[in-house]
Amino acid sequence: MGSMLDTQQLAVLLKERRGDRGLRDIAQEIGNVSPATLSRIENGKMLDVETFLRLCDWLEVNPQHFIKEAQRDMLNSQALRYRIEGGQRLEGSVVVQGAKNAALPIIAASLLVSKGQTILRNVPLIRDVYAAIELARSLGVKMTLHEEDQVLVVDASNLNVSTLAERLTSSFRASVLFLAPVLQRVGNVAIETVGGCSLGKRSLDFHYRGFARLGATVSEQGENIDVSREGPLQGNYLYLDTPSHTGTENLMVAACMAQGTTIIENAALEPEIADVANFLNLMGARISGIGTGVLQIEGVSELSGVEYTIMPDRIDAGTFAMLAAATQGDIELIGAQLRHFGVARAKLEQMGVELQQEGPVIRVRRPSTLRPINITTWPYPGFATDLQPQMMALACCASGTSYIRETVFNKRFAAAQELNRMGAQIGLDGEAAVVKGPTAFVGATVEALDLRAGMALVLAGAVAEGETIIENASMIERGCSAVIRRFTQLGLTISEEREKTGVLL
Numbered sequence: 130m131g132s133m134l135d136t137q138q139l140a141v142l143l144k145e146r147r148g149d150r151g152l153r154d155i156a157q158e159i160g161n162v163s164p165a166t167l168s169r170i171e172n173g174k175m176l177d178v179e180t181f182l183r184l185c186d187w188l189e190v191n192p193q194h195f196i197k198e199a200q201r202d203m204l205n206s207q208a209l210r211y212r213i214e215g216g217q218r219l220e221g222s223v224v225v226q227g228a229k230n231a232a233l234p235i236i237a238a239s240l241l242v243s244k245g246q247t248i249l250r251n252v253p254l255i256r257d258v259y260a261a262i263e264l265a266r267s268l269g270v271k272m273t274l275h276e277e278d279q280v281l282v283v284d285a286s287n288l289n290v291s292t293l294a295e296r297l298t299s300s301f302r303a304s305v306l307f308l309a310p311v312l313q314r315v316g317n318v319a320i321e322t323v324g325g326c327s328l329g330k331r332s333l334d335f336h337y338r339g340f341a342r343l344g345a346t347v348s349e350q351g352e353n354i355d356v357s358r359e360g361p362l363q364g365n366y367l368y369l370d371t372p373s374h375t376g377t378e379n380l381m382v383a384a385c386m387a388q389g390t391t392i393i394e395n396a397a398l399e400p401e402i403a404d405v406a407n408f409l410n411l412m413g414a415r416i417s418g419i420g421t422g423v424l425q426i427e428g429v430s431e432l433s434g435v436e437y438t439i440m441p442d443r444i445d446a447g448t449f450a451m452l453a454a455a456t457q458g459d460i461e462l463i464g465a466q467l468r469h470f471g472v473a474r475a476k477l478e479q480m481g482v483e484l485q486q487e488g489p490v491i492r493v494r495r496p497s498t499l500r501p502i503n504i505t506t507w508p509y510p511g512f513a514t515d516l517q518p519q520m521m522a523l524a525c526c527a528s529g530t531s532y533i534r535e536t537v538f539n540k541r542f543a544a545a546q547e548l549n550r551m552g553a554q555i556g557l558d559g560e561a562a563v564v565k566g567p568t569a570f571v572g573a574t575v576e577a578l579d580l581r582a583g584m585a586l587v588l589a590g591a592v593a594e595g596e597t598i599i600e601n602a603s604m605i606e607r608g609c610s611a612v613i614r615r616f617t618q619l620g621l622t623i624s625e626e627r628e629k630t631g632v633l634l
Contacts, residue, residue, distance in 0.1 A: 130529045136617060141162050142190065143184070146188060146390050168418075170307040194412040207602070208602035208625045208627055210598055212599075213593075217621065218457055219620045219622070220619065222462075223462060224615070225445050225446045226349075226442050226611075227252055228404065228579055229444070229445075229576075230444075234382070234401070235249060235405055235437070236262070239310075240307070244286060244357045245434035246589070247412075247434040247436075249437055250278075250439065251279055251601040251612045252274070255607060256608075257608060258625040265283070267290065268288050270288050271284040271287070289315070289318050293311070293319065298321065306381065309340075312356050312383065319351050321352050326528075335376050337354065343362040344361075344363040345362060350579070355526070362386070362387035362388070363385075363387030364388060364427075371508075377397040377402055378405050379472040383403075384426040388428050388429070388587060393424040393426070394423050395422055396421075397509070398509045400440060403419050404426065411430045412434070434471050443466070443470060446466075446491065449520045450491070451494065451523045453482075454590055455522070455526050457495050467491055470509050479498050480523070499527035499566075499567075502527065506533075507532040516542055517533060518544035519584050521548065521562060522553075522586070525566050525589070530566070533563075534562075543579055548575075548585065551587070551589050552569060552573075552593075553573065554568065570592050574598040576599070577600070577604040577605050580607045583602065584609065613625055
């Protein structure tokens with residue numbers, strides 16, 4: 130267990146102590162603190178150590194009174210619900226987490242190393258990552274997670290199990306990414322159920338067809354899939370019917386240690402694909418064409434452990450950017466890269482949102498009324514489907530009618546019915562949504578039906594009048610780290626109710 134500063138309790142005591150007196154009077158009484166700083170503290174935002182100690186002296190309270198244990202036992206507990214009090218303008222800075230969609234395939238790919246250790250930095254502390262760590266451990270891999278530093282040390286020397294445990298694979302879809310490394314290391318791999326968000330049809334057939342074209346034998350009995358190889362995999366020409374990022378990553382990993390040359394055509398273009406490829410190349414793989422739709426992979430006999438820093442999460446950054454826009458706030462995204470946004474940047478700017486890159490920081494502001502928008506989700510560099518629910522919530526805040534077309538997942542409009550419970554006017558017609566704004570959101574009890582839909586509800590709750598209760602909040606934890614801490618430090622009044630499960634996930 131770690132510790133953290135309870136900024137909400139500090140804010141409550143400050144408000145109680147000052148009563149009806151103005152912040153300027155209190156600032157003068159405390160000394161060496163500005164009214165603006167006191168205002169930020171009353172909104173539950175972070176403060177420097179010197180000001181914190183000075184305030185404790187004024188409140189006549191021991192600083193330890195505000196130190197509480199931070200909950201890290203995520204796998205044995207789950208967030209039942211979040212409670213949000215909306216209506217505040219959010220401002221300040223937030224650190225963008227490591228990319229979920231890069232971390233998971235990189236963790237899986239690190240199992241290719243048969244000798245030595247791999248050190249991964251900027252690992253997002255999310256439920257899917259914890260599940261991936263447990264899955265690796267069940268295969269005989271030594272995984273050491275240093276949470277305070279967000280560092281994961283992987284030693285796969287003793288990987289000796291070929292069956293991916295159903296109790297783990299059923300909890301997150303990225304478990305499919307363990308197929309290729311286990312197949313390469315052990316010679317066969319079996320999987321039964323793949324979990325994750327319910328987003329409609331997401332066939333894994335092209336994963337298995339790709340393995341077969343590389344020389345593997347694939348057998349299927351009901352939901353059980355067994356993939357095996359008699360000898361080394363053989364390089365071949367592979368074509369993806371759709372540019373799937375998990376399909377590209379799985380086949381890229383499988384081909385790294387296949388004999389000869391593999392060509393993957395119509396490969397996905399997401400920045401996370403390049404991050405995985407760069408990681409593999411650092412380990413000794415020979416992948417060219419990175420960042421293009423055609424990858425060429427020259428097989429090698431072995432890979433070595435390395436130290437690697439995972440890229441920032443563009444979906445996390447985009448979500449916080451939309452949060453700033455919705456609350457007419459001013460937020461700095463620490464560690465984010467605007468070049469990763471793709472079309473999302475252009476669409477936000479069309480709505481009237483200002484995005485400015487200053488070194489490793491993106492400043493996001495919304496100075497005026499939001500304009501309506503038309504978007505069509507498409508594989509990168511098109512508008513990311515993982516940002517579509519959040520954009521739907523933001524479009525509710527715009528003055529006019531917005532049109533959203535979803536072409537990637539046929540069940541990606543789960544957020545619409547929940548947003549309508551909060552006062553939105555969203556009409557659905559097949560793969561299209563019509564959003565009429567502006568919406569005066571009103572707090573309600575809603576449910577996070579999937580990860581991104583849950584983030585859309587957080588955004589709506591931030592601008593809603595009254596209290597919003599988000600049930601099934603563990604869905605949000607699948608891909609968003611330190612939810613309470615990061616949103617609180619921006620001024621959002623948000624709390625959680627957790628439950629000890631006693632079992633994994």
